[in-house]
Amino acid sequence: MPPTSQPGKITSWDDGRGYGFVEPLDPADGPRAFFHIRDYDQGGRRPEIGEIVRYTPERQADGRWRAHRVVRVSLAATRERRLRQAPPAPRPRARGPVGALAMLLTIALWAAALAWGIDTGRLPAMLVPGLAVLNLVTFGMYAVDKRAAQAGRRRTPEAQLHLFELLGGWPAAWLAQRLLRHKSVKRAYRHVFVAMIALHAIALALVLRPAL
Known part of the structure; x- marks a missing residue:
């Protein structure tokens, strides 16, 4: 029935x-x-x-x-x-943590910096496949966490997601937020996500600085 x-x-x-x-x-x-x-x-x-x-x-x-x-x-x-209550604050729209164009430009600059670092010998060539795997894993973690949320199961700790973003999986994290509509509304999470991108960029700049 x-x-x-x-x-x-x-x-x-x-x-x-x-x-x-x-x-x-x-x-x-x-x-x-x-x-x-x-x-x-x-x-x-x-x-x-x-x-x-x-x-x-x-x-x-x-x-x-x-x-x-x-x-x-x-x-x-x-x-x-x-x-009986004051008007509620407007809710943020379900979108990526920052504008798509800004993020695409950031990713392009990041890729250019990596290519420059590898060309100058500041970064190992094996970093490219390593980052590719890291981003695949990061996207998968977002997908698993969303399924867990839908089923009411135990979630992936946000600190773990942020760690993978900091290590270089932030492009896949941003893509997952947009495609899966996951972690794209919570304001506190978005702020930490942007901070992870900034910290990653600072670390990369420090590594590449002697080559500038």
């Missing part, structure tokens, strides 16, 4: 990570279910805690419940709460 839609209430929502949980209004309808922002299609509007919705629960292969087709039913309680 195909799963049917049922009423529920959003009881948890992490806007930075783009996922939350919804509980059925009737406890007899089952346990709470995980849902991702992709399951909530309201014309760009973000979910809110306390929102009454209808959703289709589905049990996954690992035994966890996932909510699909989450649709808003009522926002009366949410609107009443908003009237």
